[in-house]
Amino acid sequence: xxxxxxxxxxxxxxxLEAVLxxxxxxxxxxxxxxxxxxxxRIRARLVLEGARLHGIPETRAVWxxxxxxxxxxxxxxxxxxxxxxxxxxxxxxxTLHVKWDEATAVLAGDALQSLAFELAAHPExxxxxxxxxxxxxxxxxxxxxQGMVLGQALDIAAETASSALTLDEITRLQAxxxxxxxxxxxxxxxxxxxxxxxxxxxxxxALGLAFQIQDDVIDVTGDADAAGKAxxxxxxxGKATFVSLLGLDAARARAHALVETACxxxxxxxxDADSLRALARFVISRHS
Amino acid sequence: xxxxxxxxxxxxxxxLEAVLxxxxxxxxxxxxxxxxxxxxRIRARLVLEGARLHGIPETRAVWxxxxxxxxxxxxxxxxxxxxxxxxxxxxxxxTLHVKWDEATAVLAGDALQSLAFELAAHPExxxxxxxxxxxxxxxxxxxxxQGMVLGQALDIAAETASSALTLDEITRLQAxxxxxxxxxxxxxxxxxxxxxxxxxxxxxxALGLAFQIQDDVIDVTGDADAAGKAxxxxxxxGKATFVSLLGLDAARARAHALVETACxxxxxxxxDADSLRALARFVISRHS
Numbered sequence: 001x002x003x004x005x006x007x008x009x010x011x012x013x014x015x016l017e018a019v020l021x022x023x024x025x026x027x028x029x030x031x032x033x034x035x036x037x038x039x040x041r042i043r044a045r046l047v048l049e050g051a052r053l054h055g056i057p058e059t060r061a062v063w064x065x066x067x068x069x070x071x072x073x074x075x076x077x078x079x080x081x082x083x084x085x086x087x088x089x090x091x092x093x094x095t096l097h098v099k100w101d102e103a104t105a106v107l108a109g110d111a112l113q114s115l116a117f118e119l120a121a122h123p124e125x126x127x128x129x130x131x132x133x134x135x136x137x138x139x140x141x142x143x144x145x146q147g148m149v150l151g152q153a154l155d156i157a158a159e160t161a162s163s164a165l166t167l168d169e170i171t172r173l174q175a176x177x178x179x180x181x182x183x184x185x186x187x188x189x190x191x192x193x194x195x196x197x198x199x200x201x202x203x204x205x206a207l208g209l210a211f212q213i214q215d216d217v218i219d220v221t222g223d224a225d226a227a228g229k230a231x232x233x234x235x236x237x238g239k240a241t242f243v244s245l246l247g248l249d250a251a252r253a254r255a256h257a258l259v260e261t262a263c264x265x266x267x268x269x270x271x272d273a274d275s276l277r278a279l280a281r282f283v284i285s286r287h288s
Numbered sequence: 289x290x291x292x293x294x295x296x297x298x299x300x301x302x303x304l305e306a307v308l309x310x311x312x313x314x315x316x317x318x319x320x321x322x323x324x325x326x327x328x329r330i331r332a333r334l335v336l337e338g339a340r341l342h343g344i345p346e347t348r349a350v351w352x353x354x355x356x357x358x359x360x361x362x363x364x365x366x367x368x369x370x371x372x373x374x375x376x377x378x379x380x381x382x383t384l385h386v387k388w389d390e391a392t393a394v395l396a397g398d399a400l401q402s403l404a405f406e407l408a409a410h411p412e413x414x415x416x417x418x419x420x421x422x423x424x425x426x427x428x429x430x431x432x433x434q435g436m437v438l439g440q441a442l443d444i445a446a447e448t449a450s451s452a453l454t455l456d457e458i459t460r461l462q463a464x465x466x467x468x469x470x471x472x473x474x475x476x477x478x479x480x481x482x483x484x485x486x487x488x489x490x491x492x493x494a495l496g497l498a499f500q501i502q503d504d505v506i507d508v509t510g511d512a513d514a515a516g517k518a519x520x521x522x523x524x525x526g527k528a529t530f531v532s533l534l535g536l537d538a539a540r541a542r543a544h545a546l547v548e549t550a551c552x553x554x555x556x557x558x559x560d561a562d563s564l565r566a567l568a569r570f571v572i573s574r575h576s
Contacts, residue, residue, distance in 0.1 A: 020433075022434070023433045023434055023438075024438075026438070026441045026442070026445060027441070027444075027445070028433060028437065028438075028440075028441040028444075029433055029441075032433060074398075078394055078395075078398060081394060083389070083390035083391045083394060084391050084394065101371070102371035103371045103372050103444055104444075106366055106369060106371060106372065106394070107366075107437050107440055107441055107444070109398075110362075110366060110397075110398075110401065110437055111432045111433035111437040113398065113401050113402070114401070114428045114429075114431040114432030114433070114435075114437065115428070115432055115433065116428075117405045117424055117425075117427070117428040118425060118428035118429055118432060120424075121409070121421050121424040121425040121428065122425065123421075123425075128417070129416070129417035129418040129420070129421045130417040132417070132421035132424075132425075133409050133411075133417045133420035133421040133424065136405055136408075136409040136420075136421065136424040136425075137405075137406060137409040137410065137411075137420075137424075139405070140402045140403070140404075140405040140406035140409065141402075141406055143402040144399045144402030144403055144406060145308075145311045145316060145317055145320060145399035145402070145403065146310070146311055147402075149316065149395050149398055149399040149402065150311075150312075150314070150316075152316075152395055153314045153315070153316040153317075153395055154314070156315075156316075156391055156392075156395070157314060157315070
């Protein structure tokens with residue numbers, strides 16, 4: 001992460017801490033703070049950069065940026081639960097149900113989802129009521145049973161299916177599971193400006209898929225220390241991944257091609273979008 | 289429930305079925321449909337009646353009415369999980385994690401919360417962007433870590449506390465756990481009309497507390513067949529309830545007094561609010 005990215009990540013984290021301040025100090029709120037700490041803040045940086053391209057000041061854009069981080073954090077907390085992926089380690093730290101307990105993890109995740117909508121619809125975020133309502137509505141669609149949760153449901157269905165997923169099926173699965181929130185993040189800026197979301201949606205579509213392919217590459221090539229989470233799980237479970245379907249080299253080549261597609265989609269913005277191009281290249285260079 | 293209430297409940301249910309239609313037929317979506325079926329639709333009827341008092345047509349009000357039912361359904365699904373209340377029976381039917389499994393219950397609850405925000409912010413609901421954004425923002429606050437989830441967190445904390453809750457503490461707990469969504473439901477109408485929420489908020493505050501006291505009465509006096517869920521659990525667990533703190537007769541008297549307070553708060557609406565008065569009296573006459 002470059003220094004600009006680090007500064008953005010720090011400011012979004014400070015904003016999340018600030019909005020959680022009045023929530024008090026129950027274990028559920030402590031767990032919410034723990035869940036939103038750390039991470040690469042890729043989604044938040046997509047919000048801030050997309051907003052900058054549309055002339056939205058960061059003091060406003062930090063609201064949807066924090067919203068998407070709260071939503072992402074909730075999805076990780078629930079994904080890690082024993083009845084889901086049953087992971088003990090996340091970002092090199094004990095997962096939430098390990099550090100607290102399952103009930104606290106369920107509730108903290110639930111409250112983080114609510115928080116995401118509170119931040120997305122907040123009057124200090126988007127300057128117009130139309131944009132506030134649009135941010136909330138589009139976030140609900142991205143997160144719900146036709147977006148992220150659909151991807152998770154397809155993922156669960158795949159585990160018990162008699163045959164492995166095809167490339168088309170896994171692409172559709174990931175478009176929901178990972179892609180929907182990434183697209184929302186990239187499009188939050190034009191939504192705040194009531195502008196065309198087309199170029200950033202195209203960028204995010206390609207980037208989201210590249211992101212997931214790189215996740216599959218890390219699962220095969222990475223070590224748990226660098227990744228901060230268990231690796232090799234998909235291969236051990238016999239799950240179809242982009243790597244198992246394409247092979248490692250072709251998967252990497254596909255991810256690189258997708259990043260170029262993503263960068264090309266930014267052409268209407270010219271050089272102003274160079275930081276989004278750098279962010280896309282970061283996504284496939286990362287090891288965690 | 290009178291015939292007017294039954295008609296409203298049926299129309300809200302049909303609306304939920306219709307909005308879930310394009311979600312497809314994964315097990316998670318089947319579980320979502322199961323979770324929103326049945327129930328007394330008290331919250332939905334509060335929305336419709338509050339909206340009627342402010343001249344909002346039911347074709348619009350049915351959106352936030354369905355939203356609050358989706359939110360309520362999610363809270364029940366997660367509340368019933370083994371790591372939470374571990375209930376096998378709800379409305380006389382197997383709970384969702386019993387009929388499907390825990391992962392499906394977690395995901396269906398998560399998607400129902402997202403759905404609630406999609407419905408609350410929907411452009412076919414409130415007629416103005418301001419009201420749509422306000423409905424989403426206020427719903428997020430009612431559901432989250434300073435509303436419903438706060439109440440649930442206090443409830444969990446009480447189970448491991450060294451001393452039983454006081455009447456003040458249990459009142460605060462219930463104001464979050466039950467009261468926040470009831471208040472949101474009652475205030476949705478004036479919010480859609482961008483009118484004063486004061487009278488309906490006062491009505492809902494008293495009604496929500498009466499509602500919870502009656503729940504405690506049913507837990508002591510009811511039978512599982514009539515209630516459609518396990519009863520006697522609180523007493524068996526040694527939990528402080530309004531009945532354990534006040535005694536059965538005084539708890540009933542308190543609930544009746546609160547319903548009168550609720551009805552008095554409706555005086556600005558005159559006789560137009562008689563159906564909300566009837567709904568308040570229904571709440572303390574119910575056996576389930």
